[in-house]
Amino acid sequence: MNIQGASEKTGLPAKTIRYYEDIGLIQPDRAANGYRHFSTRDLHNLTFLARARALGFTIEDCRALLGLYEDESRASAEVKTIAQKHLQAIEEKIRDLQTMRETLSDLVTSCHGDNRPDCPILSDLGGSSRD
Amino acid sequence: MNIQGASEKTGLPAKTIRYYEDIGLIQPDRAANGYRHFSTRDLHNLTFLARARALGFTIEDCRALLGLYEDESRASAEVKTIAQKHLQAIEEKIRDLQTMRETLSDLVTSCHGDNRPDCPILSDLGGSSRD
DNA sequence: CTTGACCTTCCTGTTACTGGAAGGTCTATG
């Protein structure tokens, strides 16, 4: 299967698939004309990568996870450790964003949004305690 | 005030302050020796930027907000529009992360994390409906 | 006059791609 077919099967852009080969995540064969040929296993790995990326794992996490996926003698503890760290990172990010949301939401609510210059949002950013 | 002083006053790394000058967010004076000199207004603007960045605004949003901050004839509606869009983007990101968190949390819980290879996390990523 | 703490500019690297240029290949049709 050519790259466009692989793209459609996996949902990954062709550009991304080439990039994944570039950084050594996959190693598809080449036809005589230089075109990449994707085996079932390649497609499987690409799908794995797409799903892992969709869960927010970094490329390096994906590399490790894919290695474990293909390692019959793995210990599931290794996988769990990676996933747990990632989960913690996500939870931290959520907390950060929620803090921002609360502040922003308050500011947006308090701003009249008319054609006059008075603006509690700018006042807050400028360091005044409040409008 | 030199750059290190400005850094300490604003909490921004000196590198970041130089970067902000580079992209035209601030225009500190230069002393005869080439050193940057930060006026009270510069420090004020840097603090504004630091706070806006801490709320997750992009640099380009910050540029627009700072412009409005310094524009006595602004309409607060412009500020509010920027803030509202940003708030929506944050809320969307939170939702995305929460979806990831739920999936990941389930997977982590279901994985034994021992020295055996069986792993529902990998099974899920690999596309099986469940271990 | 030297040492160490400042300051400067410039270049590279980061993350995970995306866009685009220049050019080779394949297939269908006239």
Add this chain to the structure above:
DNA sequence: CATAGACCTTCCAGTAACAGGAAGGTCAAG
């Protein structure tokens, strides 16, 4: 057989918002 259009290839540049580091100028103290 020629050609058009849809593929494919590699390579280069750009994105966001800086961080790290090299090479070199400046300043205050001893």
